[in-house]
Amino acid sequence: MSVALRAGGLPPPGQPEARRLPRLDGLRIAVVGDFVADRYLYGRTERISREAPVPIVRFEREEDKLGGAGNVAHNLAALGVHVEAVGLLGRDEAGRKLRALCRRAGIGVSHLALSPGVETAVKTRILAGALHTTRQQMLRLDRGSELSDGAAAAPLLADALRGVDALVVSDYGHGNAGPEVAKLAAAAAKRMPVCVDSRYHLARFRGVTVAKPNAPELSALAGTAAGGEGDLVSAGRKLLAAHRWGALLVTRGRDGLALLARGAAPRFWPVFGPAEAVDVTGAGDTVLASFAAVLAATGDLAAAAEVANVAGGLVVQKPGTATVSRDELEAALRG
Numbered sequence: 001m002s003v004a005l006r007a008g009g010l011p012p013p014g015q016p017e018a019r020r021l022p023r024l025d026g027l028r029i030a031v032v033g034d035f036v037a038d039r040y041l042y043g044r045t046e047r048i049s050r051e052a053p054v055p056i057v058r059f060e061r062e063e064d065k066l067g068g069a070g071n072v073a074h075n076l077a078a079l080g081v082h083v084e085a086v087g088l089l090g091r092d093e094a095g096r097k098l099r100a101l102c103r104r105a106g107i108g109v110s111h112l113a114l115s116p117g118v119e120t121a122v123k124t125r126i127l128a129g130a131l132h133t134t135r136q137q138m139l140r141l142d143r144g145s146e147l148s149d150g151a152a153a154a155p156l157l158a159d160a161l162r163g164v165d166a167l168v169v170s171d172y173g174h175g176n177a178g179p180e181v182a183k184l185a186a187a188a189a190k191r192m193p194v195c196v197d198s199r200y201h202l203a204r205f206r207g208v209t210v211a212k213p214n215a216p217e218l219s220a221l222a223g224t225a226a227g228g229e230g231d232l233v234s235a236g237r238k239l240l241a242a243h244r245w246g247a248l249l250v251t252r253g254r255d256g257l258a259l260l261a262r263g264a265a266p267r268f269w270p271v272f273g274p275a276e277a278v279d280v281t282g283a284g285d286t287v288l289a290s291f292a293a294v295l296a297a298t299g300d301l302a303a304a305a306e307v308a309n310v311a312g313g314l315v316v317q318k319p320g321t322a323t324v325s326r327d328e329l330e331a332a333l334r335g
Contacts (some may be wrong), residue, residue: 005193005209005246005295007264009302021307021330022297025080029296030160031073032086032153032185033170033177035102035112036144037094038067038282038321039124042135057128057138065321066101067123069170071282072197075289075311076168077106078323085112086160087153087176090120090145111160115152119145121174125320147175154180161188166296168288169205171198179204193299195249195292197284203243210295211239212249212288229258229268236260247301249291249308251284257312259305267302272313272332279319286315286324307333 043057066074073083085107089095091114098120102109121144127135147153153176161167167188171177177198185194186207194208202211202221215232219225222235236248240262247261254275259267277283291308295301310332311324 005261006300007259007261007267007302008300009267009306021079021326021333022294024293024297024326025082027166027293027296028082028084028164029076029166029168029292030084030086030111030157030164031069031076031168031170032157032160032181033069033072033168034121034172034174035066035070035073035085035087035089035098035176036068036121036123036172036174037098038065038071039063039122040065040320041124041126043126043128045128045130055128055138057126064097064101066098066105067282067321068121068172068174068285069176070098070102070107071285071321071323072168072170072289073102073107074105075286075323076293079290079293079326079329081293082108084108084110084160084164086157087111088113088115088118088147088156090114090118091116092120094120094122111156113156118147119143121172144174146173147178151178151180153178154184157181157184164192166193166195166292168292169194169196169198169208170285170288171196171201173200177201182206189246193292193295195288195295197288205243207244209246210249210291210301211243211245211247212251212284212291214251214284215253215255218248218250229266232258233260233266236266249287249305251287251312257287257305257309259301261301264301267305269306269309272310273317277316279322280316282321283312283316286322287312290324290329 045055124141182204195210196205197212250258256270290311294304
């Protein structure tokens with residue numbers, strides 16, 4: 001990892017003019033990984049079935065949103081970043097709809113290919129409730145094939161990297177971020193910020209700029225029990241050395257956010273906003289996107305982490321898969 005970084009952070013709240021977000025509209029960022037259709041089926045429950053002790057749900061409406069790497073890309077686009085989506089989708093109804101949703105959000109899709117041998121990942125959530133009540137999630141049904149090794153996404157990424165300022169990897173385990181993509185990410189980190197969130201294979205991405213596990217993932221990767229801040233710092237330092245990462249950004253749920261960077265003291269942020277979340281779906285995607293955008297614009301790890309912590313606090317107050325706009329984020333930073 002050879003990209004020049006610093007860990008200064010944003011000025012204190014008493015200097016609101018200095019707490020504005022940096023300009024992001026000139027940035028070009030590639031997002032490679034698993035683009036998922038987050039499908040929501042909304043209905044109304046009125047009675048229990050005679051066939052089994054389950055509620056009968058009368059269908060009301062259906063909504064598809066960009067999930068997985070698509071949610072990362074959508075959050076970047078909501079901040080004004082020029083985004084290029086990279087990966088494989090199925091040549092099916094869900095894949096075509098995902099590409100259309102990307103275009104509608106202003107996300108480039110020239111490197112988001114449709115393949116006849118792939119079934120697009122779809123996460124279907126059924127939400128229901130009585131009349132005039134908030135719809136609650138009752139069931140989630142997942143479908144979609146996994147790529148064998150992800151090698152097919154590597155040529156798409158190699159081409160996309162020629163015209164971007166940063167790379168974000170969003171690996172949900174469906175195969176679009178395999179070993180060949182990891183090699184390209186490590187090579188790209190020598191000339192641009194590369195931020196990686198990988199649910200199952202974070203150790204594969206040696207030498208990248210920033211790795212973003214959550215606290216249980218960090219403990220599992222380090223082979224240590226989950227504990228307090230001291231245990232997190234000890235495990236993090238071990239992983240930074242072993243995998244040659246420039247920094248670790250660790251999401252800690254209701255305990256907030258932590259940043260461990262080479263040559264700098266550990267930094268911790270409490271949860272921004274209300275302690276109780278409305279919906280945590282995709283919150284890590286928002287954190288990853290906002291962090292990567294500010295890091296690409298400034299090279300400042302701590303400033304990027306502070307913004308990401310605020311963005312995460314905002315998005316968990318929204319239902320379902322959601323984004324945070326630049327205006328929302330800037331208002332929260334000032335206030």
